[in-house]
Amino acid sequence: MNEVFRGRLAIIGMGYIGLPTAVAIATRGIDVIGVDVNPATVAAISRGEVPFVEPDLAVAVSGAVAMGRLKATTETPEADAFIIAVPTPFNEDRTADLSYVKTAAEQIAPKLKPGDIIVLESTSPPGTTEKIGTWIGALRPDLRMPRDGQAVADVYIAHCPERVLPGRIMIEIVTNDRVVGGLTPKCAEKAASIYRLFAQGEILLTDAASAEMAKLSENAYRDVNIAFANELSMICESLHIDVWEVIRLANRHPRVSILSPGPGVGGHCIPVDPWFIVSAAPRLARLIRTAREVNDRRPHDVAEQVVAKAQRFRSPTIACLGLTFKANVDDARESPAIEVVSLIAKALPEFDILAADPYVHTLPKQLREFGNLRLESAYQAVERADIVVLLVEHEPFKAIRHTRLGGKVVYDTRGAWR
Ligand SMILES: NC(=O)c1ccc[n+]([C@@H]2O[C@H](COP(=O)([O-])OP(=O)(O)OC[C@H]3O[C@@H](n4cnc5c(N)ncnc54)[C@H](O)[C@@H]3O)[C@@H](O)[C@H]2O)c1
Structure with a gap:
């Protein structure tokens, strides 16, 4: 009990x-081999560099590589434990695309020996961890896969979902509680031995399907609550009531905590993961599906409001502040702000649209087709605009003085200028 992993560990997906x-x-003194299909990623890590921006990661990678503890390769090696951290996007019909997970399992299969541990970290629909056992079992009939109710197995398979927040990954990866769900209790115990190496939070052992569903439930919970705030915002706008004032007052109730509305939900977790629940139980997941639809619809609602405001002018200039998917990061993937700007530029081709974001230095490719749209400094954009739309509450935007907005129509989708 409370074993701590010792051995060589490979991570698939860097x-x-x-x-x-x-x-x-x-x-923590373990030899780790990072595996990635992208040779540029492998080359960067081998030089001790990080191929993306995440606070405090660069110094940690260069240190681990310099110590000889972390190596990167495109070939899956032999190891005593394997962690799978590959993408799990959705297909066009919004079912989970498990092809990356399956490929990773197939890469691991020929390298396995009795006693090895496999942990799936990728966010996955219920039953995926079990599928890993089936896929590997088909390729390695010589190894007994773990099965519920059977005491003996040659390898141990578990799911340990990740719940870190981009921008705080290096802190949260250590401090968050971890859920470890095994195909059998022994699998959970074996997988937990890896997380005991570095996790300071509690390690909660369970079965694999519960761990899969817990992760999806976390993001669906967030999505439903954001959808409530977004819907409230639309209702209040139509009734000419200030939604921020309503939320401020309602949240004084001791058991009410309404989230802040915004222009939509971005990133690659919250807009994706609830669909895995919907596709697992389509008839039952009515609230979760509706929340997704409300949040997906939100950029259209915001763009329509801006277009309606533009009708009051003969030839307005519109400043859109913020393009990333959330405040104070440079990540613009799945950003609702980009969708809003693109909808406005499309609906109002005859008007000038100025986009500004301190973290975005070239116009994102989804916005390059619009001749009426260009990237500007926030200062210039606000100066020239008749209508100012705040889409992301980056600190420099929050600091814009109210006097600079005087005489302009202001649409603050984040409530940052209240
Ligand atoms: N990024 C987050 O904040 C976050 C938070 C919680 C959970 N997750 C989940 O974690 C998983 C990974 O997400 P991510 O953000 O790290 O993705 P990512 O796209 O940043 O990284 C995935 C890596 O896997 C590599 N890859 C793909 N197939 C491979 C294969 N067969 N062998 C080796 N490498 C392969 C890709 O080249 C890429 O470098 C996803 O399921 C995601 O939903 C992500």
């Missing part, structure tokens, strides 16, 4: 999750 996990384990 992205936002795999690389910080590799560093956290390597700095």
Whole structure:
């Protein structure tokens, strides 16, 4: 009991999750081999560099590589434990695309020996961890896969979902509680031995399907609550009531905590993961589906409001402040702000649209097709605008003085200028 892993560990997928996990384990004296299909990623890590921006990660990677504890390769090696941290996007029909997970399992299969541990960290629909056992079992009939109710197995398979927040990954990877769900209790115990190396939070042992569903439930919970705030915002706008004042007052109730509305939900977790629940139980997941639809619809609602405001002018200039998916980061993937700007530029081709974001230095490719749209400094954009739309509450935007907004129509989708 409370065993701590010793041996060689390979991590498949060196992205936002795999690389910080590799560093956290390597700095605890374990030899870690990072595997990635992208040769540029492998080359960068081998030089001790990080192929993306995440606070405090660069120094940790260069240290782990310099110590010889972290190596990167495109070939899956033999190891005593394997962590899978590959993408799990959705297909066009919004079912989970498990092809990356399956490929990773197939890469691991020929390298396995009795006693090895496999942990799936990728966010996955219920039953995926079990599928890993089936896929590997088909390729390695010589190894007994773990099965519920059977005491003996040659390898141990578990799910340990990741719940870190981009921008705080290096802190949260250590401090967050971890849920470890095994295909059998022994699998959970074996997988937990890896997280005991570095996790300071509690390690909660369970079965694999519960761990899969717990992770999806966390993001669906967030999505439903954001959808409530967004819907409230639309209702209040239509009734000419200030939604921020309503939320401020309602939140004085001791058991009410309404979230802040915004222009939509971005990133690659919250807008994706609830669909895995919907596709697992389509008839039952009515609230979760509706929340997704409300949040997906939100950029259209915001753009329509801006277009309506533009009708009051003959030839307005519109400043859109913020393009990233949330405040104070440079990540613009799945950003609702970009969708809002693109909808406005499309609906108002005859008017000038100025986009500004301190973290975005070239116009994102989704916005390059619009001749009426260009990137400007926030100062210039606000100066020239008749209508100012705040889409992301970056600190420099929050600091814009109210006097600079005087005489302009202001649409603050984040409530940052109240
Ligand atoms: N980024 C987050 O904040 C976050 C938070 C919680 C959970 N997750 C989940 O973690 C998983 C990984 O997300 P991410 O953000 O790290 O993705 P990512 O795209 O940053 O990284 C994935 C990496 O896997 C590599 N890869 C793909 N197939 C491979 C294969 N067969 N062998 C080796 N490498 C392969 C890719 O080249 C890429 O470098 C996803 O399921 C995601 O939903 C992410």
